[in-house]
Amino acid sequence: MNKFPVLLIGLCIAQISFAQDSYTVGTLPQLNTSFSFEKDWKLNAKLESRQFLFQGLNGQPLKYDPEYERADLEMVLTRSISSLSSAGGGYLIRLEEGKLIHRFIQQLAITQRFPSFRLAHRFRTDQTFESNEYTVYRLRYRASIERALNGFEIDPKEFYLKINNEYLGWMENGTPDLDIRGLAVIGYNIDDDKKLETGIDYRGEALFSKQTEHLFWLNVALHLSF
Amino acid sequence: MGKANNKLFLFFCLILGWSLPAMTQVKVEREYRIKQEQVPQKAVEYISSIFPDTRIRWFGEINARGYFVEAKFRANRKKYSIKFDSTGVFKDVEKVIKFKKLSKDQQNIFEHTLDSLFTRYKIVKIQAQWLGSAQDIRAFLQDGTTGSSIKKNFEFVLRGRNSEGIAYREILFDEKGNILRNVKLSEGNTNHLLF
Numbered sequence: 044m045n046k047f048p049v050l051l052i053g054l055c056i057a058q059i060s061f062a063q064d065s066y067t068v069g070t071l072p073q074l075n076t077s078f079s080f081e082k083d084w085k086l087n088a089k090l091e092s093r094q095f096l097f098q099g100l101n102g103q104p105l106k107y108d109p110e111y112e113r114a115d116l117e118m119v120l121t122r123s124i125s126s127l128s129s130a131g132g133g134y135l136i137r138l139e140e141g142k143l144i145h146r147f148i149q150q151l152a153i154t155q156r157f158p159s160f161r162l163a164h165r166f167r168t169d170q171t172f173e174s175n176e177y178t179v180y181r182l183r184y185r186a187s188i189e190r191a192l193n194g195f196e197i198d199p200k201e202f203y204l205k206i207n208n209e210y211l212g213w214m215e216n217g218t219p220d221l222d223i224r225g226l227a228v229i230g231y232n233i234d235d236d237k238k239l240e241t242g243i244d245y246r247g248e249a250l251f252s253k254q255t256e257h258l259f260w261l262n263v264a265l266h267l268s269f
Numbered sequence: 270m271g272k273a274n275n276k277l278f279l280f281f282c283l284i285l286g287w288s289l290p291a292m293t294q295v296k297v298e299r300e301y302r303i304k305q306e307q308v309p310q311k312a313v314e315y316i317s318s319i320f321p322d323t324r325i326r327w328f329g330e331i332n333a334r335g336y337f338v339e340a341k342f343r344a345n346r347k348k349y350s351i352k353f354d355s356t357g358v359f360k361d362v363e364k365v366i367k368f369k370k371l372s373k374d375q376q377n378i379f380e381h382t383l384d385s386l387f388t389r390y391k392i393v394k395i396q397a398q399w400l401g402s403a404q405d406i407r408a409f410l411q412d413g414t415t416g417s418s419i420k421k422n423f424e425f426v427l428r429g430r431n432s433e434g435i436a437y438r439e440i441l442f443d444e445k446g447n448i449l450r451n452v453k454l455s456e457g458n459t460n461h462l463l464f
Contacts, residue, residue, distance in 0.1 A: 075460065075461070075464050077458075077460040077464070085460075087460060087463075087464045089464055117464075119464065125430075125434045125435040125436070126434060126435060126436045126437075126456055127428070127435050127436070127437075127456070128435070129463075150463075152459075152463045154456065154459050154462065154463075155428075156393060156426075156428070156437050156454070156456075157393065158365075158393065158394045158426075161459075161462065163459060163462035163463055165462075165463055187462040187463070189461075189462055193301050193302045194300040194301050194302055194328055195300060196298070196299070196300055197457070198299045198300065198301055199299075201301065205461070205462070230461065235457055235458045236458065238458075238461050240461065264461075266458075266460055266461040266464075268458055268460055
């Protein structure tokens with residue numbers, strides 16, 4: 044287990060070191076709400092937006108260039124298969140540069156408990172549609188690890204560490220490519236239904252292309268459950 | 270007649286409440302780090318007398334049975350946890366062990382019991398638990414002497430599948446493999462991990 048995150052981080056760093064690409068730094072606020080219904084159904088609604096602050100190319104200093112990039116509203120309906128797994132589907136609508144983009148999502152999630160941390164696996168496929176653009180098909184896997192910073196369980200009014208690592212294989216007009224994402228945040232468990240997180244979100248996009256984009260976001264997320 | 274039926278209903282609810290198997294209980298426990306100054310002196314002295322040069326991490330634990338303090342540390346390459354009540358009176362000591370370190374007879378007993386409870390299971394953690402008088406436990410930890418008051422239990426944390434579905438459970442066995450406690454572990458909210 045200890046070798047796995049080191050290998051993943053190494054892969055990300057290696058990619059950053061050798062690419063001649065573009066870099067972006069910005070903010071990524073999120074509001075994530077979850078509503079539980081009878082018979083193990085749950086609806087998750089997430090509102091997210093991105094703002095660029097600095098942009099630049101490799102070898103050149105980053106320029107302060109603020110720009111509101113986009114806003115996403117994602118709704119995913121899931122049903123528990125067991126107390127440790129769920130499956131479902133959803134829809135995302137994005138407003139970017141005045142255009143509407145639509146995405147359909149299919150998801151399977153499994154959680155595991157270890158003596159001192161939890162590990163969640165999320166498998167997703169999605170299809171993104173935009174007028175006058177090719178449809179983008181993606182296959183995604185994300186691992187999320189959560190560890191208490193006080194004790195072995197995350198209790199109310201305690202801090203925790205969360206690390207995500209995601210691989211997104213995608214295809215557009217027959218051309219495949221790969222994105223890699225990493226997230227490291229400190230979270231505060233207000234109670235089991237309210238969590239506040241902040242940290243760094245890294246996204247390496249189009250790793251196989253000649254111009255990979257490296258995006259670094261200051262992630263601030265509020266998770267609410269009802 | 271209506272009142273009699275209500276009383277009978279309440280009576281059966283109480284009976285059912287007492288007779289429900291332990292499998293339906295959910296473990297609710299809160300654990301948090303505390304400073305040594307917050308620990309009863311009796312507990313600090315007890316630990317210091319047995320493990321004088323060991324770095325101890327102290328935790329407070331609140332569960333259905335009350336408030337306890339726990340000393341967690343590593344000694345002789347093993348992880349120990351020694352529990353005291355709120356006044357510093359010794360309660361039990363636990364040590365993480367591997368299944369293969371159990372005797373063959375014990376492995377067979379536990380496997381037989383777990384096979385009867387679950388169609389499939391995976392053991393996450395096993396802790397050997399010793400209870401007894403503080404003096405007998407001190408001698409046991411210092412030189413392995415097994416005093417007459419010492420009882421040994423085994424606490425299994427596992428992921429198991431049965432007719433109720435898949436869940437993580439904590440099962441406490443005595444040395445003979447009899448189940449002393451069987452509770453489902455609460456999974457908690459996972460939305461921040463999945464979305």
